Amino acid sequence: MSLINGILHPKNVVAQLVEQNVSHYVTLPDSETAHMYEALMAEPSITVVPVSREGEAIPVAAGLFIAGQNPIISIQNAGLYEAGDSLRGLGLGIGLPLVMFIGYRGHNRKGDTPDTAAVMLEPYLHLWRVDYFVIESDEDLDRVPLAFDRAKKTNQPVALAIGTEYAKEPSIDSIMGGAK
Template sequence: MTVSRENSKLVYQGIKEAGIRFITALPETWLVYLLQMAEDDPEMTLIEVAREEEAVGIAAGAYFAGTPNLMLLQNHGFFGAINGIVSLALLYSVPLCMLIAHRGHMGEPYPWHTRGGILTEPILRSMGIPFDYARDPRQVGRQIREAHTLSLSSLSPVALLLTRDLMEGSV
């Protein structure tokens, strides 16, 4: 299957409705339309990084500058950002709203994604990071707003897992 352009539009609309105008991201297949929309939107600042751990520092800087922001990353990228999440966001109570492409979950056809899909949820739990699943395009805007609000009120990382149903339009 291919990435759903329509569902990506709804995710992007949810990001904007949450008041977010600053995104850090590393390009990934499921995020392609989100990144294109952010890049084409004069109201949005998109910082593409070489490593996801860089995105943690940039997002923290945006927060300290008073700019609502979020991180777009794949679950394998989340693993690469763990040091920054622990040593910066968790240690210094920095809110991080993370939209994570949840690759390697049920229905995953590519073997290189499966281990990450199996480990994402247990790692989030072990780190004490609240998370939810975005499956329904009709609910994703509300879920993004709620995840962003929780990250701010808890001064903590929060993750919204973008599922195959949402990103490939299976629902």
């Protein structure tokens, strides 16, 4: 993904998740979400639950929800396609108010991407009648509580399509110019 869409700081996203009382972050870790993963590992109130395939994320989140927890999932757009039956059978089938962070790999504002994973995401969400918001920078983080509210009101999954990479947080060494 390109950073032309803006900067998205993981700590700001995590703060939004804490504000929404998220208990578990169910994810298939990948290189594009590595900085987010690091920020989540530093947040004691959210348990990171790695899965081995995207198709497992929704069932794991459904189990956590049934157990009284407040999970979210984070997978790539191509992974959402692989998870389609879980979305149909569990997310939509049981009315799961699940917020899904979906990596919008290949997205850019101009819409001229050759990446079919990006080209197909919004039509795919429309096909399943899944409401969604696009997040391209920290300025868009006001959409996170909107997604949680919509999921609760409709008892349906809501997607947050992440249209940029998570920024690497500066280390204390880089801030202090390498001094210790």
